[in-house]
Amino acid sequence: MASDKIRVLIVDDIAETRENVRKLLQFESDVDVAGVARSGREGIQLAQELDPDVILMDINMPDIDGITATEEIRLKSPHIQVVILSVQGDQNYMRRAMLAGARDFLTKPPMGDELISAIRRAGQMSHVERMKGAKQLGASSVSGGPASMANFAPPSRGKIVTIYSPKGGTGSTTLAVNLAIALNNEDTRTVLVDGNLQFGDVAVFLNEQGKNTILDLAPRVDELEPDVVEDILIKHDASGVRILAAPQRPEMAEKVSAEQFSKVLQFLQGMYAYVVVDTSPILTDVILATIDISDVIVLVTTQEIPAIKNCRLVLDLLTTMGVNKGRVVFAMNRYDKRIAITPDRVSENLKHEVSVVIPFDEKVVITAVNRGVPFMLDGNKMQPVGRGIFSLAEAIRARLSTLEVETETAIKR
Template sequence: MTEKIRVLIADDSAATRENIRKLMEFHSEMMVAGLAADAAEAIAKAKELRPDIILMDINMPGMDGIVATEIITTEAPQTSIIIMSVQGEQEYLRRAMIAGAKDYLIKPFTGDELVQAVKQVYNNAQRRHNVLKFEPKTVEPGKIITVFSTKGGIGKTTIATNLAVALAARTGAKVGIVDADLQFGDVALFLNVLPQATIADLVRDGDELDEKLLDSYLASYSEQVKVLAAPLRPEQAETVTAGHLAAILRTMKNSFKYIIVDTAPSFSDTMLTVLDASDLVLVVSAMDLPTIKNVKLCLEIMESLGYTDDKFKLVLNRANAECGMDVREVEESLRYAFVATLPSDGKTVVASVNRGVPFVVSHPDTAVSQSIFHLARIIASGDWKAEPEPRGVIHKIKRLFG
């Protein structure tokens, strides 16, 4: 017989405690392990009863539910906490998640909403607690390649997704993609995958991060390409810290030969952490003056951070002879040569994005796809499997991705 989910109800309203208790009586897989009328009693009973879940009211006399959550998270880490509140403002949600809460229910909630929240939090906790540690590995750690620019709309996500698929196709290696554009990331959309969990869920539930736990939060594009999706809501980005990203990237290096990181166009703490952890940063430019100006500033900042020429390389996207300047002029302005140049091909790229199929799969013979394969070959170096192109590329991609 499956063990019941043991729940402690902590609320200063006796009527609320009784209503929740009655709601739970209708579900045989759950049981009320105890009741608490204030935060201090909730802390004491959490240590004594060791429940699976605590339903914690945020506003109670004396100590509030958020402070109690912080204490219980430290002193009774086996217990997961769901905050209950009449306030739905994002500030309360943010404070609750930082304190260690695993979910946030807004009163009044239905019985179905309560049961769904309890089951999801419990299942996530079980998945976390039952993780088996991997044996130490002797394989060479993976390589982190970050696609970055200080200009939005430059094509970072297009390059990141197609580069990941091209690397997998032509090296046979496992490739992980991290969507570090935490507020408005679109990697999952570009690859037409529906993630069951995101990086926000991972950092909320991943108290003891390792490869097995991380894998359970990845969405699959194919057997070889896995995605750690960006949060579903922009406000959830605040729950993902620079420390979280550093730990995630360290762990992914043990599971993937290549880790491609898509980024936000800023030098925030989280982005600086990603850049520092990267083995190679691909700085994306275009052939318009605002972008060139921003990229020039970006390169100056990277130089001031002590990044060497081996650390970052320039990629030119949407190269077009009709824009009024040539590639050499752009290189002279930036004082760096482009390691790869991607031609402008709006028809192929837009159709690819709208279908959620990378153009290296849908149109591998086009010039823009061949430019991505060229960039992938530079990154893969000795891992690259030489095949006749374009026929070898087409056959390889069809074999790997259907």
């Protein structure tokens, strides 16, 4: 490579914005403004000619809008990372931008520091993606070779899958841990994040307590790099799943802000195909922010009336938050067919289909927790409770593809 600088293309129809951004960047020794484009169409063209590492993209432009342009550019050149700059603080735009493959989303006018760290993060990802491309083009099959940065990046942006239950003890952690194991394979590497920052027990379920935690990442959230993150994540050898554990003591939870937590999740999305997040029933800012950026929310109930009532409240709240209900996979855990409250009745009552049912099996579930060996790792995965987890994984994959088709259609419109 001629230089190690991050080559940036600015796409904006307003001359003043282009100039301001250029000025913000001119004293950064590691950033080089390779070009400017005045419209989405010109942006697509220059992206091909200049092959920049990072594009700063406006949304509203006269010919082709920034989201469509992002999608086209990412389709042709997946290594190019797009940072959206928009006056629209609208979450809806943000989600669409992310689904179109944008790496980051900043509100105009961006603060200098914020912009530069977003460019550095994106530059790093671009570098990783280029290495991966080079590796794929290189000598025949390299799979099974030594781990390298290239192994970190999924082919497209990973998906955030959050497990949430508004009632304690319904089995969020059990589902999150076992789901992460079911989703994780060579093609879809998975990281499991403990979002129950006060009393998180994900690491205990996997017998990996006492190691690094989110506290090792949160303070440096603006300077993350894949190899540093990979070092901090706990590697669960038996399954290959990576874990980002919660702080070791409840009083440390407040050291992690919602913004830091979301940024960590978004960074992990660049490295893993699935980011599975366990949560606590209390809707802290961290959990609200997580729900907001999740691709799929697994809402967990049991057959108990208080749990069902709380799920109803959550579904209402999601509507108020503007979250598309299509993102909610409603699951019933601890299902016992002897109890008269059936998934169908709950679906009807809450006007949201219970799409997955995981049966009650105290023996398998409690033994697994106490051994620190999830049931999806042994023969019990073929038991009804294990099959329930497989169907949850399947329901999530199906939902993600439906959502993707819907977004594509919406963007083309």
